[in-house]
Amino acid sequence: xxxxxxxxxxxxxxxxxxxxxxxxxxxxxxxxxxxxxxxxxxxxxxxxxxxxxxxxxxxxxxxxxxxxxxxxxxxxxxxxxxxxxxxxxxxxxxxxxxxxxxxxxxxxxxxxxxxxxxxxxxxxxxxxxxxxxxxxxxxxxxxxxxxxxxx
Amino acid sequence: xxxxxxxxxxxxxxxxxxxxxxxxxxxxxxxxxxxxxxxxxxxxxxxxxxxxxxxxxxxxxxxxxxxxxxxxxxxxxxxxxxxxxxxxxxxxxxxxxxxxxxxxxxxxxxxxxxxxxxxxxxxxxxxxxxxxxxxxxxxxxxxxxxxxxxx
Amino acid sequence: xxxxxxxxxxxxxxxxxxxxxxxxxxxxxxxxxxxxxxxxxxxxxxxxxxxxxxxxxxxxxxxxxxxxxxxxxxxxxxxxxxxxxxxxxxxxxxxxxxxxxxxxxxxxxxxxxxxxxxxxxxxxxxxxxxxxxxxxxxxxxxxxxxxxxxx
Amino acid sequence: xxxxxxxxxxxxxxxxxxxxxxxxxxxxxxxxxxxxxxxxxxxxxxxxxxxxxxxxxxxxxxxxxxxxxxxxxxxxxxxxxxxxxxxxxxxxxxxxxxxxxxxxxxxxxxxxxxxxxxxxxxxxxxxxxxxxxxxxxxxxxxxxxxxxxxx
Numbered sequence: 106x107x108x109x110x111x112x113x114x115x116x117x118x119x120x121x122x123x124x125x126x127x128x129x130x131x132x133x134x135x136x137x138x139x140x141x142x143x144x145x146x147x148x149x150x151x152x153x154x155x156x157x158x159x160x161x162x163x164x165x166x167x168x169x170x171x172x173x174x175x176x177x178x179x180x181x182x183x184x185x186x187x188x189x190x191x192x193x194x195x196x197x198x199x200x201x202x203x204x205x206x207x208x209x210x211x212x213x214x215x216x217x218x219x220x221x222x223x224x225x226x227x228x229x230x231x232x233x234x235x236x237x238x239x240x241x242x243x244x245x246x247x248x249x250x251x252x253x254x255x256x
Numbered sequence: 257x258x259x260x261x262x263x264x265x266x267x268x269x270x271x272x273x274x275x276x277x278x279x280x281x282x283x284x285x286x287x288x289x290x291x292x293x294x295x296x297x298x299x300x301x302x303x304x305x306x307x308x309x310x311x312x313x314x315x316x317x318x319x320x321x322x323x324x325x326x327x328x329x330x331x332x333x334x335x336x337x338x339x340x341x342x343x344x345x346x347x348x349x350x351x352x353x354x355x356x357x358x359x360x361x362x363x364x365x366x367x368x369x370x371x372x373x374x375x376x377x378x379x380x381x382x383x384x385x386x387x388x389x390x391x392x393x394x395x396x397x398x399x400x401x402x403x404x405x406x407x
Numbered sequence: 408x409x410x411x412x413x414x415x416x417x418x419x420x421x422x423x424x425x426x427x428x429x430x431x432x433x434x435x436x437x438x439x440x441x442x443x444x445x446x447x448x449x450x451x452x453x454x455x456x457x458x459x460x461x462x463x464x465x466x467x468x469x470x471x472x473x474x475x476x477x478x479x480x481x482x483x484x485x486x487x488x489x490x491x492x493x494x495x496x497x498x499x500x501x502x503x504x505x506x507x508x509x510x511x512x513x514x515x516x517x518x519x520x521x522x523x524x525x526x527x528x529x530x531x532x533x534x535x536x537x538x539x540x541x542x543x544x545x546x547x548x549x550x551x552x553x554x555x556x557x558x
Numbered sequence: 559x560x561x562x563x564x565x566x567x568x569x570x571x572x573x574x575x576x577x578x579x580x581x582x583x584x585x586x587x588x589x590x591x592x593x594x595x596x597x598x599x600x601x602x603x604x605x606x607x608x609x610x611x612x613x614x615x616x617x618x619x620x621x622x623x624x625x626x627x628x629x630x631x632x633x634x635x636x637x638x639x640x641x642x643x644x645x646x647x648x649x650x651x652x653x654x655x656x657x658x659x660x661x662x663x664x665x666x667x668x669x670x671x672x673x674x675x676x677x678x679x680x681x682x683x684x685x686x687x688x689x690x691x692x693x694x695x696x697x698x699x700x701x702x703x704x705x706x707x708x709x
Contacts, residue, residue, distance in 0.1 A: 106564075106633050129454065129464070130290050130447040134283035134338055135683075140627040141281050141601075144594035145432040152431065152490070162431070163490050174593040178631045180559045184686075187285055188454070188465050230588075233637075257482050262408075280605065280615070281598040286532075291476040292450075295443035296583040303582065303641070313582070314641050325442040329480045331408050335535075339605070339616050381437075384486075432594050434587035436640055441583050489587055 106176055110198050112208040112220035113253050119194035119210055120247050123153040127189045137184035143211070144177060147221055150193035151207050158245045169230045170239065175204065176224035182217050189213050199246040200238040203227070208253070257327055261349050263359040263371035264404050270345035270361055271398050274304040278340045288335035294362070295328060298372055301344035302358050309396045320381045321390065326355065327375035333368050340364050350397040351389040354378070359404070408478055412500050414510040414522035415555050421496035421512055422549050425455040429491045439486035445513070446479060449523055452495035453509050460547045471532045472541065477506065478526035484519050491515050501548040502540040505529070510555070559629055563651050565661040565673035566706050572647035572663055573700050576606040580642045590637035596664070597630060600674055603646035604660050611698045622683045623692065628657065629677035635670050642666050652699040653691040656680070661706070 113119070131142035152162050165172065185191055194210040209221040227236040264270070282293035303313050316323065336342055345361040360372040378387040415421070433444035454464050467474065487493055496512040511523040529538040566572070584595035605615050618625065638644055647663040662674040680689040 106631065111559075128447050129284060129450055130292050132285035133280060134285070134287045135624055135626070136285045139281050140630060141594055141597035144597065145430050148431055148594075161490070171588055173588070173637075174634060176631075176633045177593060178559065178629075180629045181627060184626075188463070257413075257480065277602075279598050280601055286473055286475070291479060292443055292446035295446065296581050299443075299582055312641070322437055324437070324486075325483060327480075327482045328442060329408065329478075331478045332476060335475075339614070431586060432592050435582060436585035436587070436589045438587045443583050 107204060107224050108176055108178055108206065108222050109201065109255050110206050110208055110222060110249060111253050111255055112210055112222055113196070113250065114210070114217070114220070116194055116210055116212065118250060118253070119196045121154045121157060121195045123150040123193045123195065125149055125191050125193060127185050127187055127191065129187050132187050137186055140181060143179060143219060143221070146191065146193055146211070147209050147223060150195045150209060151223070154195045154197065155245070160241050160245065166230060170236060171228040171230045173226045173228050174223055175226050177221070179219055179221040181219050185213065185218050191218060196247050197242070197245050198249055200242050203235050203237060205238050205242050205246070258355060258375050259327055259329055259357065259373050260352060260406050261357050261359055261373055261400060262404050262406055263361055263373055264347070264401065265361070265368070265371070267345055267361055267363065269401060269404070270347045272305045272308060272346045274301040274344045274346065276300055276342050276344060278336050278338055278342065280338050283338050288337055291332060294330060294332075294370060294372070297342065297344055297362070298360050298374060301346045301360060302374070305346045305348065306396070311392050311396065317381060321387060322379040322381045324377045324379050325374055326377050328372070330370055330372040332370050336364065336369050342369060347398045348393070348396050349400055351393050354386050354388060356389050356393050356397070409506060409526050410478055410480055410508065410524050411503060411557050412508050412510055412524055412551060413555050413557055414512055414524055415498070415552065416512070416519070416522070418496055418512055418514065420552060420555070421498045423456045423459060423497045425452040425495045425497065427451055427493050427495060429487050429489055429493065431489050434489050439488055440491070442483060445481060445521060445523070448493065448495055448513070449511050449525060452497045452511060453525070456497045456499065457547070462543050462547065468532060472538060473530040473532045475528045475530050476525055477528050479523070481521060481523040483521050487515065487520050493520060498549045499544070499547050500551055502544050505537050505539060507540050507544050507548070560657060560677050561629055561631055561659065561675050562654065562708050563659050563661055563675060563702060564706050564708055565663055565675055566649070566703065567663070567670070567673070569647055569663055569665065571703060571706070572649045574607045574610060574648045576603040576646045576648065578602055578644050578646060580638050580640055580644065582640050585640050590639055593634060596632060596634075596672060596674070599644065599646055599664070600662050600676060603648045603662060604676070607648045607650065608698070613694050613698065619683060623689060624681040624683045626679045626681050627676055628679050630674070632672055632674040634672050638666065638671050644671060649700045650695070650698050651702055653695050656688050656690060658691050658695050658699070
């Protein structure tokens with residue numbers, strides 16, 4: 106797998122926050138939010154980060170670029186339950202060649218619920234072929250503190 | 257709403273059956289399958305009905321027709337739980353102008369879990385404009401017994 | 408089916424509004440929001456209505472009552488697409504015996520995207536047996552104008 | 559993160575196969591299966607593996623054990639599209655202390671679509687507290703060939 110970063114444990118490392126509220130439809134028979142339901146939360150978070158950075162994903166797609174998820178890594182620390190308000194803290198790391206990574210810290214108030222990293226490729230929306238990440242990806246990136254790269 | 261049929265209560269009225277198994281991801285914190293999870297089961301059922309009728313939905317779409325859901329009506333009779341095997345019985349009713357309807361009876365062994373009707377429009381896949389249902393829709397239709405039309 | 412009301416077409420008939428934003432995960436290969444994704448939006452809307460009415464669903468459940476969906480009726484008028492902001496207007500109708508109904512009008516700005524009605528039963532959360540709707544259900548109900556009952 | 563294994567690239571390393579078919583509801587506006595839809599496929603695969611191994615998850619839960627997902631790692635290699643038949647190959651690795659891991663290889667015919675690893679904790683279904691994995695977890699485990707452990 107290509108992931109090169111670890112999600113920082115310190116909330117202060119994240120420049121952006123997006124809040125979601127757990128839907129009843131997202132719970133399962135264990136009484137908690139199902140693990141698959143977190144992935145759309147991460148997606149909501151990064152879509153909000155792009156919008157806040159002046160790069161709405163609708164415009165990225167209209168300009169001919171798809172941002173494909175090529176890896177997803179998530180660690181579930183504490184269960185979330187129905188109606189929880191969860192802060193999805195996001196950090197876009199500098200691109201490395203054809204891919205870039207986003208780190209996530211999910212918290213309910215000050216409790217860490219989950220951490221995650223997604224790896225993205227930029228694709229030509231018509232041909233599906235990989236593109237170099239546009240310049241704005243680097244512009245939106247946050248420098249990582251030491252200790253958050255995996256080697 | 258446009259629905260004109262009621263789903264027959266008698267399983268013998270349905271010419272086609274497709275079996276699904278309830279996923280854990282489809283359950284909710286009440287311990288039963290979430291009501292929204294039934295709609296993909298109906299969809300699986302009608303996709304299987306089209307395939308069995310020699311009209312795979314992939315080919316319908318490749319030929320330029322989308323089948324949009326314009327109404328969905330569902331009555332939940334008994335809860336389904338994780339790992340239940342559910343038979344989705346389907347019946348495609350004769351088209352009426354620009355739309356056609358599909359009725360569903362969902363059973364776990366001989367117990368009725370739910371009944372449903374979906375109303376579909378045929379759309380040009382490129383322009384999104386309504387089309388008359390292709391001839392094969394009428395060919396796949398099952399005559400409805402008296403008592404299953406709503407007026 | 409038990410539904411007795413039609414969703415009013417006039418937004419002024421609805422006392423409550425909840426906004427959702429279409430997730431990319433909710434779209435499908437037709438390029439629009441998948442029809443099954445609307446049901447969690449309706450659920451978000453009624454959960455927000457209950458919260459605003461001083462009856463958070465978490466407290467209803469903690470007090471021993473589950474609100475089961477026993478019917479769902481939805482008509483899709485115009486497609487919704489990724490990132491659309493959709494207003495889910497909700498109206499809780501007066502209970503009739505053991506069940507009550509909620510009507511919905513979904514709009515993107517002033518365009519009607521969909522209308523819906525859900526029918527609910529109150530269940531004892533432990534035994535799963537039907538209960539009479541608690542008094543607060545009637546307190547939260549909005550009188551329906553003539554023309555919105557089905558007979 | 560706790561993951562200690564890499565998913566073998568060789569299909570012969572996997573003792574179990576479960577087939578799923580991509581639902582239209584699982585696609586997104588890129589025209590491919592949405593990345594979040596793979597997690598329920600992994601879940602279907604491991605539920606089928608447990609059933610085939612004589613340990614249906616319904617019985618595990620009835621016996622008082624929940625198997626929580628504490629990590630999920632997935633790499634998407636090639637897009638899957640609507641109606642694809644995908645083989646979910648699964649391998650349960652020997653437990654290590656309080657957790658165990660499952661590796662997955664997803665293929666469409668002979669093409670690798672995705673690989674994944676999930677990490678699981680055994681929880682007391684009533685208290686939610688971690689348990690040592692029951693003996694049958696070790697009984698169902700497959701030895702890993704050298705090269706599939708991460709250190």
